[in-house]
Amino acid sequence: MTIVLVTGAGGFLGPSVVERLLTRSDLIIRCMVRSSVSLRLQQLVSRHPDRIEIVPGNLLSATHITGVLRDVDTVFHLAAGLRGSPADIFLNTVVASKQLLSAISDVNSVRRVVLISSFSVYGAATQPKGALIDEEFALDAHPERRDPYSFAKARQEQLFVAAASAQHSFELITVRPGVIYGPGGGGMSTRVGLRLPGMLLHLGRNNLLPLTYVENCAEAVAVAGTQPYPAPHRIVNVHDDDLPSSRRYLNLYRSHVEKLRFLTLPYSATMLLARMVEWYHAYSKGQLPALITPYKAAALWKGNRFSNARLKAMGWRQIVPTRDALMLTFEHLKDSAETPAADAATKLRRSQSTVGLYPHPSPPSLQLAASTDRSCAQ
Amino acid sequence: MSKQLRVAIVGCGKIADAHVEAIQNNPEAVLVGVCDREILMADQLASRFGLSNFYDDCDRMLATERPDVVHITTPPHSHLDLARISLNAGCHLFVEKPVAVDYAHTKALVDAAEAAQRKLTVGYMYLFDAEAVRLRELLHTGVLGDIVHIESFYGYDLQGPYATALLADPKHWVNALPGGLLQNVLDHLLNKIVEFLPEGEVQVQAVPLRRSAAAKADQSGLLVDELRMVMAAGGVSAYATFSANVRPMAHFVRVCGTKNTVKLDITTSTIHFERVPTLPSAVGRLVPPFQQTADSLRGAARNVSRFMRSEFHFFDGLNRLTQQFYRSIANDTEPPIPYSQILRVQLVLDEVIQQIGRAAA
Numbered sequence: 001m002t003i004v005l006v007t008g009a010g011g012f013l014g015p016s017v018v019e020r021l022l023t024r025s026d027l028i029i030r031c032m033v034r035s036s037v038s039l040r041l042q043q044l045v046s047r048h049p050d051r052i053e054i055v056p057g058n059l060l061s062a063t064h065i066t067g068v069l070r071d072v073d074t075v076f077h078l079a080a081g082l083r084g085s086p087a088d089i090f091l092n093t094v095v096a097s098k099q100l101l102s103a104i105s106d107v108n109s110v111r112r113v114v115l116i117s118s119f120s121v122y123g124a125a126t127q128p129k130g131a132l133i134d135e136e137f138a139l140d141a142h143p144e145r146r147d148p149y150s151f152a153k154a155r156q157e158q159l160f161v162a163a164a165s166a167q168h169s170f171e172l173i174t175v176r177p178g179v180i181y182g183p184g185g186g187g188m189s190t191r192v193g194l195r196l197p198g199m200l201l202h203l204g205r206n207n208l209l210p211l212t213y214v215e216n217c218a219e220a221v222a223v224a225g226t227q228p229y230p231a232p233h234r235i236v237n238v239h240d241d242d243l244p245s246s247r248r249y250l251n252l253y254r255s256h257v258e259k260l261r262f263l264t265l266p267y268s269a270t271m272l273l274a275r276m277v278e279w280y281h282a283y284s285k286g287q288l289p290a291l292i293t294p295y296k297a298a299a300l301w302k303g304n305r306f307s308n309a310r311l312k313a314m315g316w317r318q319i320v321p322t323r324d325a326l327m328l329t330f331e332h333l334k335d336s337a338e339t340p341a342a343d344a345a346t347k348l349r350r351s352q353s354t355v356g357l358y359p360h361p362s363p364p365s366l367q368l369a370a371s372t373d374r375s376c377a378q
Numbered sequence: 379m380s381k382q383l384r385v386a387i388v389g390c391g392k393i394a395d396a397h398v399e400a401i402q403n404n405p406e407a408v409l410v411g412v413c414d415r416e417i418l419m420a421d422q423l424a425s426r427f428g429l430s431n432f433y434d435d436c437d438r439m440l441a442t443e444r445p446d447v448v449h450i451t452t453p454p455h456s457h458l459d460l461a462r463i464s465l466n467a468g469c470h471l472f473v474e475k476p477v478a479v480d481y482a483h484t485k486a487l488v489d490a491a492e493a494a495q496r497k498l499t500v501g502y503m504y505l506f507d508a509e510a511v512r513l514r515e516l517l518h519t520g521v522l523g524d525i526v527h528i529e530s531f532y533g534y535d536l537q538g539p540y541a542t543a544l545l546a547d548p549k550h551w552v553n554a555l556p557g558g559l560l561q562n563v564l565d566h567l568l569n570k571i572v573e574f575l576p577e578g579e580v581q582v583q584a585v586p587l588r589r590s591a592a593a594k595a596d597q598s599g600l601l602v603d604e605l606r607m608v609m610a611a612g613g614v615s616a617y618a619t620f621s622a623n624v625r626p627m628a629h630f631v632r633v634c635g636t637k638n639t640v641k642l643d644i645t646t647s648t649i650h651f652e653r654v655p656t657l658p659s660a661v662g663r664l665v666p667p668f669q670q671t672a673d674s675l676r677g678a679a680r681n682v683s684r685f686m687r688s689e690f691h692f693f694d695g696l697n698r699l700t701q702q703f704y705r706s707i708a709n710d711t712e713p714p715i716p717y718s719q720i721l722r723v724q725l726v727l728d729e730v731i732q733q734i735g736r737a738a739a
Contacts, residue, residue, distance in 0.1 A: 035546035284688035
C-alpha cells in the first residue's frame with residue numbers, strides 16, 4: 001500500500017478528493033486537517049477506517065509537518081488561504097507551502113507533489129478577447145494587480161517550481177482548476193457578475209464559465225496524481241464539459257434559486273466603470289476599495305475559450321454531467337436560502353451523500369432540478 | 379516641514395497594510411523599507427504596494443535605509459526587543475497595540491524611548507478619529523461641566539474570520555498573550571476611559587461572563603464573551619462593556635458631566651448630545667427629540683462633507699495619529715498620546731486580566 005497525504009482535507013474540495021482516491025485500491029490516505037473534521041470526512045473515515053488517517057495540524061507549524069509526511073509517497077496539496085486579509089491569504093497559501101516544501105526535502109520519501117493551483121494564475125488580462133486558455137497560455141506577469149488570491153496562487157506555483165527544480169527529489173504535477181462549485185461551496189462566481197444589495201450586476205454576458213463540479217474536479221486531481229511515473233503531463237487545466245455561458249447560468253439560477261434582479265453591462269461599460277472605480281480609489285487615497293479595476297475586469301469578463309483536452313487525454317471522464325451538477329448545487333443554494341442553518345446542514349449532508357453514490361467513471365442519470373456554482377479556485 | 383521623514387515598517391502581517399497606506403498618504407513621510415523575518419511576507423507587502431526595499435533582517439534594514447521612524451507591527455511579544463534595536467539606531471517608534479505583553483514590558487519600552495530621547499506612540503487609532511478629536515475639543519470648552527462618569531462599549535464578533543482563525547489555532551500569537559483574545563481588544567475599550575479619569579490609583583472590578591457554547595467549552599478560562607468592568611479614580615466612575623453577543627456590534631463612549639452628557643459613536647463617526655432641558659413641563663419633553671434630530675443631521679452633513687473631501691477613510695484615526703506623531707517629531711513637541719496614558723491603560727488591563735484569571739481558577 002502507498003501512503004498519500006492530502007493537505008486541506010477538511011476544506012471544500014478535500015473530502016471529494018479523498019473519496020476519489022478511495023476508488024484507487026492501493027492507497028492509504030492521510031488527511032491533514034487544520035481544525036475540526038467535517039462531517040463528510042467523518043463519514044468517509046467510518047466507512048474506510050483502515051484506509052484513512054486523520055492528522056490534525058497546521059502547515060505553518062514545522063514540527064507538525066515532518067511527522068505527518070513520514071513514509072508519504074505523494075502529497076496532494078490542497079490547503080490554501082481563501083479568506084481574510086491579503087496578508088492572511090498569502091501566509092496560509094505561500095508561507096504554508098514553503099514550510100511544506102522544507103519538510104518534504106527533510107523526509108526524502110515524497111516522490112510526487114500534486115499542487116492544486118488555479119486558473120487565476122493565467123494572464124488573461126493582457127491577452128486578446130476570446131483567446132484560448134490551455135496549459136501553454138501565458139502566466140500573469142502582474143498577479144498582484146488582480147486580487148490577493150491570484151497573487152498568492154501565482155507565488156505558490158513559483159515556489160513549487162523552484163523547489164522541484166532545485167531538489168530533483170520529487171515530481172511536480174500542477175493542477176489548475178477553473179471555478180470549483182457544488183453544494184457547500186458558496187455562492188455565485190464573480191465571473192458571472194457582482195452582487196449588489198438586491199440585484200446582480202451581470203458582467204459575464206455570453207462568456208463561457210470555466211466551471212468544474214467539486215466531484216469532477218476531485219476526480220481530475222486523482223487522475224493527475226496517479227499517473228504512472230514519470231508523469232507524461234506536469235500541468236493540467238481542469239474544467240467540465242458542456243460549459244454554460246454566464247447568461248445561461250444566470251437564467252438557470254433565476255429559474256431554480258431566486259428571482260434575482262440583474263442588469264447586464266456590455267464589456268465597454270464594464271471597463272468604463274472599472275476605470276472610474278480605479279480613478280476614484282486613487283483620487284480619494286483609498287476611501288473606497290478598488291473592487292474592480294480595468295486589469296481585474298479584463299481578467300474576469302473579457303471572455304475566453306477553454307480547453308480540457310489534456311485532462312481527457314490523461315483518462316479523466318466527467319463523473320457528474322454539468323446539468324446535473326448545476327441542479328444539485330442550485331438545490332443546495334435554494335435550501336440554504338430558505339431553511340435555518342441546521343436544516344441546511346442536514347440537506348447538505350444528504351446532497352453530498354447522494355453525490356457520493358455516483359459510480360466511477362460512468363456518469364449518473366439522476367433527474368434533479370436546480371442549478372448554480374460557487375468558486376473556490378479560479 | 380523641511381524634509382520628509384524616512385519611515386520603515388517591521389512586521390508585514392494584516393495591520394501593516396493600514397500603516398503603509400497611512401505613511402504613503404502622508405506627504406511629510408516616505409516609506410523606505412519593510413521587514414519581516416519571513417522574507418516572503420516582506421516581499422508580498424512590497425509587491426502589493428510597489429515598494430522596492432524589503433528585508434528579513436531588522437538590523438540590516440536599519441543600517442541600510444537609516445529610517446527616522448520605525449513602525450513596529452509585529453505581535454506584541456517582540457515589541458520590546460525590536461523597539462530597543464530601533465532606538466539604538468536612533469529611530470522614533472510607532473508601536474502597534476497591544477503595546478506589550480504586560481505592564482512591566484510596557485514600562486521598559488517607555489523608559490527605553492525616554493532614555494534614548496526618541497519619541498514613542500501607540501496605535502490607539504480610534505482616539506484620533508475625526509469625531510473623537512472633536513469630542514476632546516468640546517470637553518475643553520467646558521460644555522459638559524465636570525466629568526462624573528464614563529461609559530465605554532465595544533462589541534466583537536467571535537464568529538468573524540479573524541476570531542475564528544485564531545481560536546482554531548492554539549499557536550496564534552493572540553492565544554499566547556496572558557489575556558488571550560481579550561487582551562488584544564480590551565485596550566480599545568479602556569483607552570477611551572483612562573484618558574478622562576483623574577490622576578491616582580484606578581480601582582477596578584471585572585465581572586467575566588460566559589454566555590456562548592464556545593466560551594463555556596473553553597478550557598483556558600480566558601475566553602470570555604461578555605465582560606463588565608467598573609472603575610473609579612479621583613471621584614470619577616467608569617463602566618466598560620465588552621460583548622460578543624449584543625447586536626448590532628456597538629462601539630461608543632459616553633461621557634457624563636455635571637452640565638451635559640455626550641456620546642461618541644465610533645461606528646457611525648457621530649457625536650450625540652444629551653442636554654439639560656431648558657424649557658418647562660411638556661414643552662421640555664417635546665423639544666429634545668428635535669434637538670437630537672438636528673444633531674444627527676449635522677453629524678450626517680459633517681460626514682458627507684468629509685467623504686466629499688476624501689477624509690472619511692476606514693483608518694481615519696490611524697492616518698491622523700500618524701500625522702500628529704510625525705509632526706511631534708518634526709517640531710520636537712509632545713507626542714500625541716501621553717506616556718502616562720499608555721502606562722495606565724496597560725496597568726488597568728493587567729488588573730482586569732488577573733481578575734479574569736482568578737475568576738476562572
